[in-house]
Amino acid sequence: MIYGLYEAHLHVTNLERAAEFYEKVLGLKLGHHEEKRRANFYFFDENKNHMLGVWEIAPEQFRREHVAFHSTVEDIKRAAAFFDEHGIETRNFDNTGKTPLKVIAWMPAISIFFKDPDGHSLEMLAMLPDEPKPELGVVPWAEWEAMHGRELT
Template identity: 35%
Template sequence: MIEGLYEAHLPVKNLDDAIEFYTNLGLQVALRDEDTVFLWIEKDKSWLGLWQGEEYKLPYHPSVRHVAFRVSYENLKRSLNWLETKGIEAVPFGNRKSVAPFIRSHQSNASVYFKDPDGNSLELMCTVDTPEELQKVCKKWSITEWEESLKGLKLQDIYK
């Protein structure tokens, strides 16, 4: 059914700064006019619309200023280094103090968070196949804790 993101839209203060930030992440400009740009996340599959202008500066709740980009588990493990090479700092999620990628076993996914120049919440996210006994544990696991919990299982069968 749903295999990725079709589109997401975010308000931005400066379109040129936003284009530079998102193309640095690897997105490609698809369409642009004077106050709007659409960038391909996956060419011909999903895009991000960025809108500049006074009418887009309403008070937004952070949950509607959020985009999650799908990545592989292996790339999520390398995400802090990747973000650092881009000059981007990861940020903690919620009440967490660590910025390191973490796994939500009860949701069968893993994430790392960061922000764009306008403070929009961005996330690199992957799905993890979670053994039934770990699905019942509502916890945010570090990668190390997670992999330790899976000792004896074939990791290539667990991660998507």
């Protein structure tokens, strides 16, 4: 019946500025541009399994939203340096800084947050192979790895 999320949509105040960010910084592939409706549609992969729609609206109609992108542990390890190179601030789950990365124990997953040019909260999230531990809440990733007999590399 339902196997995942195919698409999400965000409103932006400047389509060209958003295109620069989503295409040049995040590397998403433009699938379709509709000038009349002021919208771009981006694919995440060659198989077109996931899509993001970006729609320009008037600033007075705008409100900030949140989208989490599926990622890998390896990519999240590299994300802070990548975003630093592009002048984009990153934050950990509880907004205490870019490090330490945190584990959302009920999932469990690690993530890193950043913002697009309109201030939307964007997240790269990677599921971890461990059993959930909701009673722990949110814990530093190094602590989580130590509990599972692993060291961060």
